[in-house]
Amino acid sequence: MFDTVLVANRGEIAVRVIRTLRALGVRSVAVFSDADADARHVREADTAVRIGPAPAAESYLSVERLLAAAARTGAQAVHPGYGFLAENAGFARACADAGLVFIGPPAEAIALMGDKIRAKETVRAAGVPVVPGSSGSGLTDAQLADAAREIGVPVLLKPSAGGGGKGMRLVRDAAVLADEIAAARREARASFGDDTLLVERWIDRPRHIEIQVLADGHGQVVHLGERECSLQRRHQKIIEEAPSVLLDEQTRAAMGEAAVQAARSCGYAGAGTVEFIVPGHDPSSYFFMEMNTRLQVEHPVTELVTGVDLVEWQLRVAAGEPLGFGQADVELTGHAVEARVCAEDPARGFLPSGGTVLRLREPQGEGVRTDSGLSEGTEVGSLYDPMLSKVIAYGPDRATALRKLRAALAETVTLGVQTNAGFLRRLLAHPAVVAGELDTGLVEREAEGLVPTDVPDEVYEAAAAVRLEGLRPRAEGWVDPFSVPNGWRLGGTSRPVGFPLRIQDPVEWVPQGTHTVTDDRVAVTLDGVRHTFHRAGDWLGRDGDAWHVRDHDPVAASLTGSGHAGADSLTAPMPGTVTVVKVAVGDEVAAGQSLLVVEAMKMEHVISAPHAGTVAELDVAPGSTVAMDQVLAVVEPHEEAQP
Structure with a gap:
């Protein structure tokens, strides 16, 4: 086992990895940007190294600075967590070149499975069914649009280089393909540095089921059962559970074997996840979507139903140990459900939120686990992912786990930053969720009814x-009657x-x-x-x-205000950065025309013209940092458009 491991990440996953390192007696090294100087993961690690200013490109995404931090602290290995450089083959190779062990799969497996186009071709050759879609890499916008029309809308645009829902676009109208392709490329480029896209057939009311695999460097591969990840919003998972109520033992075994074959096809080692899209009416007709060559956000539910510490086995495999168990030793016991608590405001259309955590209460106890990177005083900004913590509940059956998780979310307190905890609690009480009748569109269909107006x-x-x-006066003894807030007025009158x-x-x-x-x-x-x-x-x-x-x-x-009517002013719906400006002062615009794009926490929001008119003011440029409700532009309506 290693003596010292550098954790090349932040937030709750860094805290979670440090917890297992401490249990194994391994010294932990945290890294931090200026924005995270007093973060929880920094305080909980054995030592910590500053790696740069707040922007991720100058800190957490800087391979050179991460390797320098490892060298300074004597680290023998690097755990990438998830996000940032976790699925970056170049980072894995750079670690090897620097004499460091990358706690993850080989760089070749990351590169192969990180390219969704090559990944589909590889697993198809291994006999794993895949989703019908475009073929070939480096397709132009026109070729993508042609492929989409050939498949037939609705289709799903997906970045070839990444996951987590970033850059994914569901297109139901062929007329907007050009705009959607352009937006998907922007998000993919911003998130992964690669704007290569593919297009796939959209399966209506699908279920998203993934299989956890674990492979050592000695040729052994096992699966640890499935996770149901169908409760999503904007292609981002928000509730995950294990096992899935959809699968019977025969289908579970078949999907597990398909996942094992997918892992073998790329020479995998370590912990990884094979994701499938499954028609809810026919679970036996499952299709490979992608393989995530890293630890998943939702890994705790698998840990709770199997008793396997996945981070510990990542470390042991990376250190050269063989798996200490086989497929026959894997048993799923009980049920676990996880909820992702994110910095977003459901009442404002789930826009990213920010602020300082003034009061924090995170549930723990029998059957409840919270993985968190928060502490009181934490500043939640717009530069990083909006997920703050995960609340996980375990019980002997699904009903018990759901009940415990609803209670745990009710106990969750994060004052100073708006979160989705209350929304998640109501979602978990929805009749379809309680019954296990899930699909990836359920949250979008029901969201409005789960947000109090x-x-x-x-x-x-x-x-x-x-x-x-x-x-109220605080002094003891005589009290000035004029200081008592009782509404009394001269003349004996009073008002509330x-x-x-x-x-x-x-x-x-x-x-x-x-x-x-x-x-x-x-x-x-x-x-x-x-x-x-x-x-x-x-x-x-x-x-x-x-x-x-x-x-x-x-x-x-x-x-x-700006001196203009409120209906004419376009304000920032969230704190963030302006990434695209499509107009200039004096331009004539149509109602609903896209004018600007604001990005925060890896999410884009399009600012559109409220009515036809002329751009009278434009107060931002690409790269401008904006506060919530800041005036961005003013569109003066045409005379005939005025009420």
């Missing part, structure tokens, strides 16, 4: 109670004490019930019902949901 009255009551409590608040729309709220306020909680009784919230600063939280409460000043609000 109104702020509950008790939230305003709690916010007003906090403000009322803050006005109200507070102008803003969560969504401005509200003037007068406290109505009784309340108790402490440093970290507020409890209010409204209409005979007691409601308890976590609190920190201007934030309130309950059952995984959070509300940012602002004091509303109508005078100040009327004085802000």
